[in-house]
Amino acid sequence: xxxxxxxxxxxxxxxxxxxxxxxxxxxxxxxxxxxxxxxxxxxxxxxxxxxxxxxxxxxxxxxxxxxxxxxxxxxxxxxxxxxxxxxxxxxxxxxxxxxxxxxxxxxxxxxxxxxxxxxxxxxxxxxxxxxxxxxxxxxxxxxxxxxxxxxxxxxxxxxxxxxxxxxxxxxxxxxxxxxxxxxxxxxxxxxxxxxxxxxxxxxxxxxxxxxxxxxxxxxxxxxxxxxxxxxxxxxxxxxxxxxxxxxxxxxxxxxxxxxxxxxxxxxxxxx
Amino acid sequence: xxxxxxxxxxxxxxxxxxxxxxxxxxxxxxxxxxxxxxxxxxxxxxxxxxxxxxxxxxxxxxxxxxxxxxxxxxxxxxxxxxxxxxxxxxxxxxxxxxxxxxxxxxxxxxxxxxxxxxxxxxxxxxxxxxxxxxxxxxxxxxxxxxxxxxxxxxxxxxxxxxxxxxxxxxxxxxxxxxxxxxxxxxxxxxxxxxxxxxxxxxxxxxxxxxxxxxxxxxxxxxxxxxxxxxxxxxxxxxxxxxxxxxxxxxxxxxxxxxxxxxxxxxxxxxxxxxxxxxxxxxxxxxxxxxxxxxxxxxxxxxxxxxxxxxxxxxxxxxxxxxxxxxxxxxxxxxxxxxxxxxxxxxxxxxxxxxxxxxxxxxxxxxxxxxxxxxxxxxxxxxxxxxxxxxxxxxxxxxxxxxxxxxxxx
Numbered sequence: 042x043x044x045x046x047x048x049x050x051x052x053x054x055x056x057x058x059x060x061x062x063x064x065x066x067x068x069x070x071x072x073x074x075x076x077x078x079x080x081x082x083x084x085x086x087x088x089x090x091x092x093x094x095x096x097x098x099x100x101x102x103x104x105x106x107x108x109x110x111x112x113x114x115x116x117x118x119x120x121x122x123x124x125x126x127x128x129x130x131x132x133x134x135x136x137x138x139x140x141x142x143x144x145x146x147x148x149x150x151x152x153x154x155x156x157x158x159x160x161x162x163x164x165x166x167x168x169x170x171x172x173x174x175x176x177x178x179x180x181x182x183x184x185x186x187x188x189x190x191x192x193x194x195x196x197x198x199x200x201x202x203x204x205x206x207x208x209x210x211x212x213x214x215x216x217x218x219x220x221x222x223x224x225x226x227x228x229x230x231x232x233x234x235x236x237x238x239x240x241x242x243x244x245x246x247x248x249x250x251x252x253x254x255x256x257x258x259x260x261x262x263x264x265x266x267x268x269x270x271x272x273x274x275x276x277x278x279x280x281x282x283x284x285x286x287x288x289x290x291x292x293x294x295x296x297x298x299x300x301x302x303x304x305x306x307x308x309x310x311x312x
Numbered sequence: 313x314x315x316x317x318x319x320x321x322x323x324x325x326x327x328x329x330x331x332x333x334x335x336x337x338x339x340x341x342x343x344x345x346x347x348x349x350x351x352x353x354x355x356x357x358x359x360x361x362x363x364x365x366x367x368x369x370x371x372x373x374x375x376x377x378x379x380x381x382x383x384x385x386x387x388x389x390x391x392x393x394x395x396x397x398x399x400x401x402x403x404x405x406x407x408x409x410x411x412x413x414x415x416x417x418x419x420x421x422x423x424x425x426x427x428x429x430x431x432x433x434x435x436x437x438x439x440x441x442x443x444x445x446x447x448x449x450x451x452x453x454x455x456x457x458x459x460x461x462x463x464x465x466x467x468x469x470x471x472x473x474x475x476x477x478x479x480x481x482x483x484x485x486x487x488x489x490x491x492x493x494x495x496x497x498x499x500x501x502x503x504x505x506x507x508x509x510x511x512x513x514x515x516x517x518x519x520x521x522x523x524x525x526x527x528x529x530x531x532x533x534x535x536x537x538x539x540x541x542x543x544x545x546x547x548x549x550x551x552x553x554x555x556x557x558x559x560x561x562x563x564x565x566x567x568x569x570x571x572x573x574x575x576x577x578x579x580x581x582x583x584x585x586x587x588x589x590x591x592x593x594x595x596x597x598x599x600x601x602x603x604x605x606x607x608x609x610x611x612x613x614x615x616x617x618x619x620x621x622x623x624x625x626x627x628x629x630x631x632x633x634x635x636x637x638x639x640x641x642x643x644x645x646x647x648x649x650x651x652x653x654x655x656x657x658x659x660x661x662x663x664x665x666x667x668x669x670x671x672x673x674x675x676x677x678x679x680x681x682x683x684x685x686x687x688x689x690x691x692x693x694x695x696x697x698x699x700x701x702x703x704x705x706x707x708x709x710x711x712x713x714x715x716x717x718x719x720x721x
Contacts, residue, residue, distance in 0.1 A: 128638045128639070151329070159632070
């Protein structure tokens with residue numbers, strides 16, 4: 042089916058209202074989300090933080106249209122996606138969401154460009170092979186991998202693999218980029234590099250939602266949403282003092298200073 | 313719809329890419345199907361070859377051939393096969409005169425003898441027949457002539473040698489015109505028969521001497537009876553008619569009332585053929601089903617590997633689902649992969665199936681005949697197996713939950 046028409050650009054790209062999720066584990070009901078309200082505007086860079094068991098992953102799965110809420114509404118790019126069936130959600134995922142995973146999840150023995158083309162194979166755009174290849178090359182160029190299109194994942198470093206994954210997320214020009222612990226498998230220097238890519242994309246207008254438990258990483262966002270016990274505990278906008286390059290960061294004020302949670306009591310902060 | 317057609321094409325490509333990426337495993341997976349298909353084609357080829365060689369042997373008996381030989385005899389209420397023939401040369405004359413469906417008839421009588429020709433000697437059987445015999449058996453003289461009607465009427469001591477006998481008695485090839493001794497009586501060799509090879513029982517049909525039946529009866533056996541009658545019906549359609557006419561005539565001549573068992577037996581070429589056809593058909597079915605089972609086992613092998621592949625690629629499936637593949641796209645991808653494996657395996661199997669029967673013929677000396685039907689059947693069966701055994705793993709893959717699949721280690 043064709044997805045419904047998008048709402049005017051002024052509406053929030055992501056609008057969650059009284060969202061709950063209840064899992065049934067035999068006799069026991071687990072309330073993973075107990076009433077989430079969240080609105081994300083076009084062009085925001087939001088980090089969602091929270092300890093394990095907070096409902097952070099459940100929220101991400103629902104935002105990513107991988108799962109459905111038990112109650113409440115979720116509008117993505119103007120479309121109410123909270124009641125869509127499996128196939129409809131697949132279309133929304135293809136069209137509106139760009140996924141970036143912790144473990145890259147590239148297809149092995151498949152060239153970078155073919156990995157990036159993958160979402161286009163399932164989409165409704167009806168692109169020809171040369172058009173797909175062109176888009177794939179453009180996406181790879183945006184993440185700084187021009188010239189490495191024909192490399193296999195095994196020939197790329199972890200940071201480069203994650204950049205291929207970001208290119209794959211970008212290739213359909215989705216409404217949101219949804220990154221789940223994108224730096225979890227990377228060392229700190231490469232993490233900075235990858236987060237820099239997200240910042241660059243955000244600067245160019247892309248809406249980015251980042252799920253992380255690392256305050257250092259969350260500090261790169263413009264807004265941090267802290268989830269605890271199935272509820273949004275804090276929702277803060279950060280005065281972002283953004284360094285364009287990791288090298289330049291040392292000269293300016295420390296980004297961590299602007300990050301509110303570093304002063305929170307240790308037991309309330311993720312590990 | 314253009315977009316969905318294009319998407320199908322893309323997914324087909326995705327499935328084929330997966331095969332190309334795992335070449336070794338794909339080959340091993342296909343092995344079962346390859347062996348199965350090659351087996352079916354080879355086995356059917358061997359079976360068909362065997363049955364057509366039997367058929368050729370039966371046809372070598374002659375066209376529309378009927379054989380009459382003595383049956384059970386009644387003597388005082390005791391029924392037994394006495395071996396004593398009730399057939400006489402007059403029966404043959406009567407058949408020729410009174411059975412319109414019969415075109416040729418020849419008496420047949422037989423004795424064993426040690427033959428001497430100069431320095432050489434050879435033990436063989438001597439058949440006494442009439443001049444119709446070469447027409448009934450469709451058996452021509454290669455060298456010289458067959459004996460004549462006059463020779464039969466006057467019981468002349470002439471004979472025609474089978475190719476094997478001629479070779480053994482006259483290694484120089486100068487048989488025609490020579491003289492041989494059968495049971496101490498001199499016979500003139502007037503001809504040598506063409507080579508015909510073994511019969512159904514594997515006996516050498518060329519190891520015999522043919523002489524006028526009158527000569528054999530009077531000079532070698534001293535018996536008024538003949539041991540059998542060779543008949544040729546006018547056409548294949550008239551074989552049954554000829555048998556009916558002969559049966560009626562024999563009952564009348566031998567005074568056997570209808571309903572009672574006749575004292576002669578008849579076997580037509582068709583009856584002999586249908587018996588052996590049955591045998592070779594059974595053989596073909598047996599070989600074919602053994603091969604079909606190996607094809608089935610090959611199919612199970614594909615299912616096995618596809619299940620392993622689905623488990624192994626759970627994360628890949630998760631990624632595909634996350635980036636927008638629908639359940640049916642994943643189903644199609646894995647199903648196509650299974651079908652492609654079995655079709656490619658089937659094609660290789662067909663190649664081998666065309667090659668192996670040649671090798672069997674060359675090295676084992678067995679006649680083989682590859683039939684188009686078996687090739688199509690085996691290939692079609694292989695493709696069907698791909699669909700059948702590929703469906704379960706593919707459905708399993710398509711029903712995975714993307715969240716679980718992405719988390720799968």
